[in-house]
Amino acid sequence: xxxxxxxxxxxxxxxxxxxxxxxxxxxxxxxxxxxxxxxxxxxxxxxxxxxxxxxxxxxxxxxxxxxxxxxxxx
Numbered sequence: 588x589x590x591x592x593x594x595x596x597x598x599x600x601x602x603x604x605x606x607x608x609x610x611x612x613x614x615x616x617x618x619x620x621x622x623x624x625x626x627x628x629x630x631x632x633x634x635x636x637x638x639x640x641x642x643x644x645x646x647x648x649x650x651x652x653x654x655x656x657x658x659x660x661x
Contacts, residue, residue: 600627601645603638610635 604619611617612633619625624641627633636644 598629598648599645601625601641603641 601624604621604623604625606621608619608625609616610619610625610633612635614634617635619635622638624636624638624645625633626636626641
């Protein structure tokens, strides 16, 4: 297996779910569960990742303050 890294930082908006939520993704309608993260990418694509993957992969932008709960991005 080969290991890869991104060539540039990937900026996303992310919000952690507090209750079950249905969202529309490129793959169709998906259910997010409490603790999952809803990610919106640079091209407005949306997807769901679990908290473990999110914590390993993403970090908040240090110069942006978050005023409400656990929200990453703008």
